[in-house]
Amino acid sequence: MSIHDTYVTFPCVRALLFLFNIVFWFCGLAIVWAGIWLHTDLQNYLKISPEYSTAPPMVLVTIGTIIILVATLACTCIVKVQQTLLVIYGGFLIVILFTVITVSAYIYTYKDNVIGGLAEGIQFDIDYYGIPGANKTKLIDYIQKNLECCGRESYMDWEESKHITAPESCCRAPLSECNVVDPYYLYTIGCMPKLQTLINNNLSLIGASASAIAMFPLFGTMLTFCLAATTRKHGYEPIIQ
Incomplete structure (x- = not known):
C-alpha cells in the first residue's frame, strides 16, 4: 500500500x-x-x-x-x-x-x-390490604388506579378475600359518585393480565x-x-x- x-x-x-x-x-x-x-x-x-x-x-x-x-x-x-x-x-x-x-x-x-x-404477589397484597405494618395498601392502590383494573382476575377477588368490598382505587367513577358495593362502578378487568402485558412489553423492549x-x-x-x-x-x- x-x-x-x-x-x-x-x-x-x-x-x-x-x-x-x-x-x-x-x-x-x-x-x-x-x-x-x-x-x-x-x-x-x-x-x-x-x-x-x-x-x-x-x-x-x-x-x-x-x-x-x-x-x-x-x-x-x-x-x-x-x-x-x-x-x-x-x-x-x-x-x-x-x-x-x-x-x-x-x-x-x-x-x-x-x-x-405476579399471581402470588397480587393475592398477597389483596389479603393484607389495609393491615397495619403490611405496607401493601399504597402499592395495590397505585396499580389499580393507573392500570384501571381491580383484583387479580376480577373485582370478585376482593369479595373472596378477607374484605367485604373492593377498595376505592377500583372505582372507575369519581369517588363522590362511586359505590364500591355496586359492580357497575368498578373496573371489571383484573390487574394480572394488564401487569403481565405491561411488564412483558417493557422488559422485552429493554432486553x-x-x-x-x-x-x-x-x-x-x-x-x-x-x-x-x-x-x-x-x-x-x-x-x-
Whole structure:
C-alpha cells in the first residue's frame, strides 16, 4: 500500500471510529436512562411480584456509566492516534460485547421470574390490604388506579378475600359518585393480565435494545484494531504529511 493510499484510508477509518464513539456514548446514555426508568416508574409495577429485585436497574446504570466514561476518554486516543490505548479500547469493546449480551439474557430471565410471581404477589397484597405494618395498601392502590383494573382476575377477588368490598382505587367513577358495593362502578378487568402485558412489553423492549447495542461494539472493535494496525505499519507522522 502506498503512502497516498494510506493517507486516504487513515482519515476515513479514524473518522468512522470517532463517529462510532459518539454513537456508542449515546448508547451508554440510553442504557443509563433505561436503568433509571426501571428503578423509578416501572418499579411501582414490578414490586408487587415477590421476584422483584433492584439488581437489574443497578447493573444497567453501572454498565451505561462505564460506557459513557470510557467512550469519553477514548476520544483522546482516537484524535491523537495512540496505538496502545487503541488496542486497550478495542479489548474493552470486546468485553462490553459479551457483558451486554449477558445482561440482555439476564433481563429476559428476570422478566419471566417477575411475571411468574405476579399471581402470588397480587393475592398477597389483596389479603393484607389495609393491615397495619403490611405496607401493601399504597402499592395495590397505585396499580389499580393507573392500570384501571381491580383484583387479580376480577373485582370478585376482593369479595373472596378477607374484605367485604373492593377498595376505592377500583372505582372507575369519581369517588363522590362511586359505590364500591355496586359492580357497575368498578373496573371489571383484573390487574394480572394488564401487569403481565405491561411488564412483558417493557422488559422485552429493554432486553431487545440491549441485544442490539451488544452487537454494535463488534463494528467498533474492527475499526479500532484497523486504525491501530495502520498506525503501527506506517507510523502516524508520515501519514499526515
